[in-house]
Amino acid sequence: MLDGSDSCRGGVCRSAAVSPQPAAPVVTSHCQGDTRIDCLCRGAATYAKVSYPQQYGIYAEIETAAAVMRFNPGGEIVYLRGKGRDWPHPQEWLKRTIGDDWIYYSTGGYSGVVEAIGEYYLPNTPYPTNSLLGGHPFELDAVTRLIESWPALLAEATARLLPQAPAAVRDFLARAGGCDPAVLRQRAEELFAIIGGRVTVLPPDARHVDYDLVPLHISEGCLYKCRFCRVKTERPYRDREWDEVERQIAALRRWFGGNTVNCNSLFLGEHDALAADPELIIAAIVRAREELGLGDSVMTGGNVFLFGSVDSLLHAPSRLFAELERLPCSVYINIGLESVDQETLDKLGKPLAAARVVEAFHRMQEINGNFERIEITANFVMDDLAAGHLPAMLQLLRDGVSRRRPKGSIYLSPLRIGRPSRSLVMDFYRLKTLSRLPTFLYIIQRL
Structure with a gap:
């Protein structure tokens, strides 16, 4: 290591x-x-x-x-x-x-x-x-x-x-x-070696701390391997063993050293850390905050960021969120919903039924309403791949929420890379105006 x-x-x-x-x-x-x-x-x-x-x-x-x-x-x-x-x-x-x-x-x-x-x-x-x-x-x-x-x-x-x-x-x-x-490049490569590879995409909620965070991978891969995704790895999903996590934390402590004085936030990777064993999630957060001194940072508060999926959100036990709520930090979990239109999901190569996406959306609202320190956010694609995509998404964001809420941001992401589009920007502002949840563009940023 x-x-x-x-x-x-x-x-x-x-x-x-x-x-x-x-x-x-x-x-x-x-x-x-x-x-x-x-x-x-x-x-x-x-x-x-x-x-x-x-x-x-x-x-x-x-x-x-x-x-x-x-x-x-x-x-x-x-x-x-x-x-x-x-x-x-x-x-x-x-x-x-x-x-x-x-x-x-x-x-x-x-x-x-x-x-x-x-x-x-x-x-x-x-x-x-x-x-x-x-x-x-x-x-x-x-x-x-x-x-x-x-x-x-x-x-x-x-x-x-x-x-x-x-x-x-x-x-x-x-x-x-x-x-x-040259030394700085070497340092970055050493960081990637510690965690098992470059972080190809960070949760959009990491914007709240200007992407200043410590990466810790407790799992590898993702559950779905969607055809449209360009940023996730092809590795099969697995939880990392506890001794792997412990060695990683020790190596991160040495790598960051005194520079953790400016860090109060943790990113649990890789692409679906919410799918990991609940005990592993909690233990990793507690040990990392303790060993890395994140609670002693000059930056006030503390945060944990991680990705989840429709299935990992629906399968996560209530006791996990109760345990997360008791931690002395805020927890942001970003879920890739992508669409509530079945034709669009099929075109994206996302192996889900639209009804499951709707179920996950409502589970997200339930958690956001019941827990103060936890915020579940969600991603949707912007491109109108099928006629029903934008109308179905708008109906969910407008009629699937009883009133306007300040919590549970929705992030909209175009599928096109490096191709700004005025028409998509106009679609975004229309959706933002009608949505009852905070709605923003998702700018994919790596570590």
């Missing part, structure tokens, strides 16, 4: 695995000309829906004439923003994920974006996804140039700051200097 403890060359960046978790960080600042560094800055401790850039948790910031760079406590870069006139917008930025993807956050006009996805900023991915919104920021010279040049900018800043820097700054610059792009 790879643990990431020797991830950065020269032993410099490996301190990401042993860095202390500062309970009350004291900012250490140093400035030389137009270059400034602030170590142990503290951002917001609560995730919020705001229409301005927000940094969360503990980080270090280096600002030069060309850019603003932010790093996690282990010295890994997590944020970039250009300062030149060619930078697209002063309130747009790049964020680097633990899977080593750069995501560009754009405003998209604010009001249109928040109505569509429930967030004020639109994540633009460097890989093809199903988004109906956004532009092509990774085709802009200013964006690609900054992604390529940040190591040189860091080296220049280090050379300028180092001679007269205090010890805390010198230590941090050494950590950051040891985490170059």
Whole structure:
């Protein structure tokens, strides 16, 4: 099992695995000309829906004439923003994920974006996804140039700051200097090795924590192997053994190290963790939160995200939800319903009867009404594959719920990848207006 403890060359960046978790960080600042560094800055401790850039948790910031760079406590870069006139917008930025993807956050006009996805900023991915919104920021010279040049900018800043820097700054610059792009890529590969492969899709509810989470796979594969799905693996479904889960948690603790100070959320994978044995689900959450220190994060609260299916939701015993409700965190379970029209289900290759989907939808409403800490959300496809799909979905979202409710979001996803469609956007807004549940577009994002 790879643990990431020797991830950065020269032993410099490996301190990401042993860095202390500062309970009350004291900012250490140093400035030389137009270059400034602030170590142990503290951002917001609560995730919020705001229409301005927000940094969360503990980080270090280096600002030069060309850019603003932010790093996690282990010295890994997590944020970039250009300062030149060619930078697209002063309130747009790049964020680097633990899977080593750069995501560009754009405003998209604010009001249109928040109505569509429930967030004020639109994540633009460097890989093809199903988004109906956004532009092509990774085709802009200013964006690609900054992604390529940040190591040189860091080296220049280090050379300028180092001679007269205090010890805390010198230590941090050494950590950051040891985490170059090759090392960061290696770190990501080690993470994938720990959990058994890249997370190809995250639950849409992970948007509530800006996708900042720890992945833990308690199962593999999914139950259905639907023909339309492009993001799930072909592996047959199985629960992982408890010793596999324990080894994974231990390796994740070493890999994240002091960087878990900024994490309060857990993703239980893979594609249908709700189908796992209820005792395994609860035990994995409790052990992971304890061993990884998620309850001691500087971020308030705590969350668990997982996928489920129609059958795993209908088969899940009531005692599982009672146990989940007793945990000191919120639990979000996302169910792939896709359609309540039988012809559409058949065309999707989803081996379900429409009546089962309707039954799962009503079970979802029952759980959301009975439990405060648990929220079941659902996905539907947007494309009108058969004449009855959209009318049947609209009838369920409008007449299948007695009144408007703030809980139990519905996420609509087009089947087309990389093909924005004005007509689909119009269909979405019509459905959103008529739905009695919060309704948003589902932007597929990987880890």
